[in-house]
Amino acid sequence: MKVVVLRLGHRYIRDKRISTHVALVARAFGANGIVMSARDESVEESVRKITERWGGDFFVDYEGWKKFIKSWNGIIVHLTMYGIPIDETIKEIRKAKKDILVAVGSEKVPGEIFKLASYNVAIGNQPHSEVAALAIFLDRFFEGEELKKKFEGKMKILPSKDSKKVFSQKI
Amino acid sequence: MKVVVLRLGHRYIRDKRISTHVALVARAFGANGIVMSARDESVEESVRKITERWGGDFFVDYEGWKKFIKSWNGIIVHLTMYGIPIDETIKEIRKAKKDILVAVGSEKVPGEIFKLASYNVAIGNQPHSEVAALAIFLDRFFEGEELKKKFEGKMKILPSKDSKKVFSQKI
Numbered sequence: 464m465k466v467v468v469l470r471l472g473h474r475y476i477r478d479k480r481i482s483t484h485v486a487l488v489a490r491a492f493g494a495n496g497i498v499m500s501a502r503d504e505s506v507e508e509s510v511r512k513i514t515e516r517w518g519g520d521f522f523v524d525y526e527g528w529k530k531f532i533k534s535w536n537g538i539i540v541h542l543t544m545y546g547i548p549i550d551e552t553i554k555e556i557r558k559a560k561k562d563i564l565v566a567v568g569s570e571k572v573p574g575e576i577f578k579l580a581s582y583n584v585a586i587g588n589q590p591h592s593e594v595a596a597l598a599i600f601l602d603r604f605f606e607g608e609e610l611k612k613k614f615e616g617k618m619k620i621l622p623s624k625d626s627k628k629v630f631s632q633k634i
Numbered sequence: 635m636k637v638v639v640l641r642l643g644h645r646y647i648r649d650k651r652i653s654t655h656v657a658l659v660a661r662a663f664g665a666n667g668i669v670m671s672a673r674d675e676s677v678e679e680s681v682r683k684i685t686e687r688w689g690g691d692f693f694v695d696y697e698g699w700k701k702f703i704k705s706w707n708g709i710i711v712h713l714t715m716y717g718i719p720i721d722e723t724i725k726e727i728r729k730a731k732k733d734i735l736v737a738v739g740s741e742k743v744p745g746e747i748f749k750l751a752s753y754n755v756a757i758g759n760q761p762h763s764e765v766a767a768l769a770i771f772l773d774r775f776f777e778g779e780e781l782k783k784k785f786e787g788k789m790k791i792l793p794s795k796d797s798k799k800v801f802s803q804k805i
Contacts, residue, residue: 481651484763491762513761545791545798548781577796587781588791590684591662591769592655598766599773610719610758620716620759625748627716 464562465537466604468497468597471528471568471576478569479505484594485567486510486523492601493609494565496522498531518616528566529575537562538581542596543572546583553603556582565600567593635733636708637775639668639768642699642739642747649740650676655765656738657681657694663772664780665736667693669702689787699737700746708733709752713767714743717754724774727753736771738764 468489470482483506486497490510499506507523514521532539538561556563566576577583586596601609621628639660641653654677657668661681670677678694685692703710709732727734737747748754757767772780792799 477651480648481655484652484655484765487762488766491758491760492766517760545794545800547793547795550778550781574798577798580796583794583796585791585793587662587783588793589662589688589785591658592765594655594763594765595659595663595769598763598769602770602773607721610721612758614760620756622718622756622759623716623754624718625751625754627745627748629716 464560466494466563466565466601468494469528469531469564469566470497470499471566471572472500472570474569479503481569481594482506483509485597487513488594488598488601490514490519490521492598493605493612494601495520496524498524498526500526500528500531516616516618518614528573532564532566532579535562535564537564539564539566539579540582540584540600541566541576541580542586542593542600543568543577543583544585544588544590545577546585548588549584549586549600549603552582552584557604563604565597567597569593635731637665637734637736637772639665640699640702640735640737641668641670642737642743643671643741645740650674652740652765653677654680656768658684659765659769659772661685661690661692663769664776664783665772666691667695669695669697671697671699671702687787687789689785699744700750703735703737703750706733706735708735710735710737710750711753711755711771712737712747712751713757713764713771714739714748714754715756715759715761716748717756719759720755720757720771720774723753723755728775734775736768738768740764
């Protein structure tokens with residue numbers, strides 16, 4: 464089963480740090496990759512550097528959002544504050560055992576997405592952040608197990624009570 | 635019991651959208667307010683507008699981070715990828731029943747914070763986002779109840795399967 468994130472409505476410069484956070488959350492919380500609807504090499508570069516150092520397989524691809532959605536064989540979850548509360552939908556989504564595309568927008572998303580999605584899911588019905596919404600969705604979906612995932616990179620943190628301890632493999 | 639977020643290491647412009655997301659997550663996930671270690675009126679303005687429309691009490695204050703930490707009467711939780719996994723610490727933090735200051739950094743945080751914190755807590759030991767880390771911490775702390783909080787604002791969403799339904803009180 465595959466989980467892929469689709470980043471909608473990327474506006475270059477204004478959104479690039481948010482898009483980078485979205486991509487890094489996708490990776491750290493167990494998604495297989497991210498598809499961005501607008502090309503931004505700085506986002507891709509940040510993610511590539513992190514994956515190189517910290518490990519794991521994670522892809523960054525580009526594709527028009529509508530084309531990608533129409534070609535998707537599985538469930539499409541659109542995260543939106545207007546949707547149905549996650550606690551009412553997550554069990555059904557998990558039980559379906561299908562590939563999942565998680566679409567996250569920025570301030571403006573194309574209205575069509577509401578009809579194209581299999582589920583419009585709200586992480587609370589208050590305005591906040593697509594970065595937070597994605598993290599909570601993946602955390603609920605994987606039931607917290609994603610935080611224990613092993614990445615096998617050159618760098619590895621040794622969890623510490625009061626300092627930074629990093630194991631770094633040089634060769 | 636109070637939960638306040640402390641935003642560390644804010645660099646103007648580069649970080650302002652991320653800081654706005656941090657503040658909006660703090661509000662939507664049940665914190666009482668945010669203290670920022672650098673003044674940025676655009677962040678404050680965004681949060682003020684949202685609170686005005688969507689309701690709730692939420693404050694934005696400014697204070698030097700060290701001074702604020704030293705004056706804090708309660709627990710200090712520093713969210714960092716170098717810390718102890720949240721699943722090993724959250725019960726103890728919850729049980730203490732004290733006011734909680736949740737410090738979230740940006741890329742560079744002052745090293746001293748590791749010693750000043752009561753708990754250095756990791757939301758996974760992979761690099762991702764302070765926005766996501768804060769959301770997961772508050773979600774674990776409030777055990778998901780924060781997503782059901784009522785805000786009583788002029789605007790209110792009527793959760794929908796496939797459209798945007800907003801109730802808006804004009805007067």
